[in-house]
Amino acid sequence: MTNSDRTLATSRQVAAEVREAARILLRTPIVTAARAPESMAIIRKHAVALRKLFATNVGYHLVVEASFARLAKLPPESSATERVVYRRNGTPFGARGYTLLVLACGALLAPGVGEQILLSALVTQIRTDAAQQEIPLSDSIADRRLLVAALAVLLEWGVLTEVDGTVAQWGESAEEALLTICRPLLPHLLTRSIGSGADRRDLLTPQPDAPRRRLRRRLVEEPVVLRSDLDPDELDVLSRERSELTRMLGEAFGLVLEVRAEGALGYDPAGSLSDIEFPGTGSVKQAALLLIGALLDLTDDGVTGSMEFAWPVVDSVLAELVRAYGRAWRSEYADAPGALRDDTVALLTTLRLAEPTSDALVLNAAAARYRPQPKSGGTQLTFE
Template structure:
């Protein structure tokens, strides 16, 4: 490999690391940060020119500041360590914690109790009511955990969880150099959770750049959600677009009549694995097969959603419930009983997964199944029981395994 090819490979690895985790710290990502720092100039230019993202690189951290997601993008909420989504109250606490840490009297280290006092004072100033209930403390702990995960805070003595549950004191160390870059825009004029966005969502964007950003960030880009200018770029400049995505981010481009996707052959960039193992992922994959068989979504099919046409076919809730009920009965012995025995939870988790990977859109009447879902139709291979005679005859070991759910790309669910 030539020096130029080696450097290009390192830049691609560094860019992928930043896309997967927009905050890299020396403590948590020493190798990735070293590559980012080595190629910081080229990476700053690449992200700004191709995606409109700002990259901040310092000695101990790198921060990729992204722009707002497009309206058609799946919602990507902040999550608790347990996997649960942030509540509105947790988002409010996140803003208050950021503001509290930026207070002039907060130094390199701060006690949780001191930080809470600052948060309460800021909340009172802005007219936000804070109660001292266990639920409130857990939302505050979730906000602080978010900053711990990003390396903005470090637990030096004690733990935030212990404070939340038993009021035990904890000492936090603040990454003062990273903290100002966590919030991309001033806090005071914002009425919506735009704290981590780089640009104003109301400013018109360049169609080439906005299309590249949608392909990099969204699991599936629906053609109907593209502007006329973006569709023109996708049609006329597909070869160049394919080259840019591959060279810069290691992504392949797949274009179909209903839309496009940039896929990662290494399966490391996605924050939501699909298909995959587990009850919800297997149920989601099989539900797609059942709905596609009944509804037969086509690239030309459309459903009107909030005044705009969404490509796909509507699966009424009754149909979704019936199909999931059949699947739950069929696979009751293999799937988690705590999930399948709660139909409302089961449906919510399965539908949420399909929506998060862009294969479905949730509406009041049911679920709009996108034609791209056909790409994941599984083929179920039933395996007969292995007899002693078969074993004596040397049956293929592969045939002795349990039944597998395999999607059309050959991946095991």
């Protein structure tokens, strides 16, 4: 192997490592050495290149320290679907859950708190702060479980690490636990400072930026980008810079650009970047997948664009699916078809595969990629 060959091989290896580190940060914007030492090692190794990659291409700020890395993303565009935190049982966190999460972070920053804390002491501080802010917080099972859910988020983010005992055990039987705190990370949880008088818009309103970077962020973060959601400048970039967009998405993040009449998407061949696995396990995901196939089977022509299906048609199809597959799904859906419709439509909307209107469910053309295909010689379904 010549020197030039070795240099090329090294360059390719570095580019692959930077791309993998960028994908880790997109998928998990908070990485800690305690929870993911191997990921943290590759991020620290390429910190300079990663800061430049994110700042130049999508306008994100990356903080890398010895114990953690924090990718500060920007607020999504107004047309993007809302992304929420979910509890382990799959239910949305809700306003009260977010309130307890903020109280927990504040308690961890209280004077005198060191690198470790007993769970009982943390809970006492949270309840004291809640009382001072006139936020009701009892010792009921419901409130304890919601507090456990908030602390579980901090465990998942790596802000807290269980040393002795678990948060879950405290939630069920009040057993003590010892927690380690990643204190340097706490000030970086919020991507923007909140001063007195600030409201929700200070954190969630997109900031002005060049159309090129706005479009790149959309393609990286959103499952489907519809042309109707793009302003004229973004549409111009999509038209004129398609080759450059294709190169950037592939080299930086391992995504493949797909452009159709309805819009565009950054497709991930590895299928590991999305925070919502689809297709996937669970009643709602299975129902959503089968609903797509059943609705598309009702169309006589090929899929050439968005398709509308009146709500009575959707309800009829879901009723048939419940009869066929309901025994394998959550039992409450058999008695509450409206709940199944609401949860299924919410998932498809989040994935930008469908849009509900007052009269119908509109399937976007991208939904056709998930159309079930029967295996030859049997009735088992496979999925594209």
